[in-house]
Amino acid sequence: MKVNAxxxxxxxxxxxxxxxEVLKRWSEIAARSLRGRLTEAELTRQVREVYAALLGMLGEGGDGELTGSHGGESRAALGELSKEWARQGFTPTETANLVFTVKEVVLGLSEAADADSVPADFLVLSLLVDEMxxxxxxxxxxxREAIIADQTEQLLELSTPVVKLWDGVVAVPLVGTxxxxxxxxxxxxxxQTLVDTGSxxxxxxxxxxxxxxTQVAQHILKTVVAARLMGAECIISGIRPQIAxxxxxxxxxxGDIATKATLADALxxxxxxxxxxxxxxxxS
Incomplete structure (x- = not known):
């Protein structure tokens, strides 16, 4: 939305x-829903960043359009705010409300003014803040999607350890699907462990x-084949009666892959x- 000069x-x-007055009132209103999860100094800093983003769109160098060519700095500031609040565990509503709160503050200023242009200007500001x-x-x-993807990858790493049982022998204990x-x-x-240990x-x-x-078996077989290509022989253990x-x-x-009932037998x-x-x- 483009705003006239x-x-x-x-x-x-x-x-x-x-x-x-705007920054103080803005911080006070925003703090109500946060219930002390941010310090006053931290909240004030972030309010100032949103305030600067808004002024950047309204200033002489801006065009009043967030998605326009002059809105890059404002978009960057809002993007950093969103990433920071996502990492800290705030909800998307709480994050967006930090921006929307300025309308309540400016509304109070508008009610105290007598200019005929105030209602129209507030409507313009409201649309601009909604866009932000x-x-x-x-x-x-x-x-948040990026954080979840990173956490999923980390969980995969933690859930698939490769341990050295003996010189030349490593094991992959699989748990879950x-x-x-x-x-x-x-x-x-x-x-990688086979390379690092020479097992x-x-x-x-x-x-x-x-x-x-069938799908799980295919995954296991592919892992065995890959290990064999690295020069290592694989043994599958943990074949319980139900699985057999x-x-x-x-x-x-x-095929010719050795299978054992327990990890001890495989070792x-x-x-x-x-x-x-x-x-x-x-x-004794």
Whole structure:
């Protein structure tokens, strides 16, 4: 929405002439819904940034249009506010309301003025602030989506550890459902660990996988094949009776891949295959 130069000048003059009053009242109203989650100094700083963004659109260098060529700095300020509030856990409504609050403040100033142009100017300001608030809401949504994506990636990393059990033997204990995204993370972490440790044996433990279907089996097989291409032999452990029956019923073929009932059995198999001599100790 483009604002004519005269309206911009009047609105800019009104805000600048009452700057201290506007900022103080704006901060007070905004603080009501935040219930002390921001310090007074921090809230005042952020109100000042929105105030500066508004003045930037109304000043001589602006054109009163947020999406226009002169609205870059204002968009950047609102975008940073949205990202910051998204990271701090504020809701999109609280974030947008920080912008909308200025209308209540300016309305009080307008009621005290006698100029005939005040009602029209306030309508222009209201439309402009609405545009800023909607932009803030959209920027918040994008920031929140990015945060959720980062958190999902971090959870995938944490849920797929690769541990070294012995010299030359590593294990991937899988817990929960194995989908395409997680299978890719498992494969990447396993291959990197094989390179870092120089291990020749990898155990893929599926004890914590609730069910194995064709898709899960395909993910496991791809991981095994990738490890083999790196020169490591894979052993699948955690084949419980229920999973064994499902695998047979689905006709899933593991080929020449070694499978064991428990992680301990798989470790013994890997150690023997690597030439480690195992002796059973006598009970005392």
């Amino acid at each position: 005269e309206a911009r000048q009047r609105l800019s003059a009104l805000l600048r002439s009452h700057e201290d 608030g909607l932009y803030t809401f959209e920027a918040y949504a994008k920031a 194995l989908d395409s995204a997680r299978a890719q993370v498992v494969m990447e972490k396993l291959l 020749g044996y990898a155990i893929v433990d599926i004890t914590g996988v609730p069910a194995v279907d 029956q499902t695998v047979v019923a689905l006709g899933i073929e593991f 013994v198999h890997a150690l023997r295959a690597s030439g480690v001599e195992l002796k059973r100790g006598k009970a």
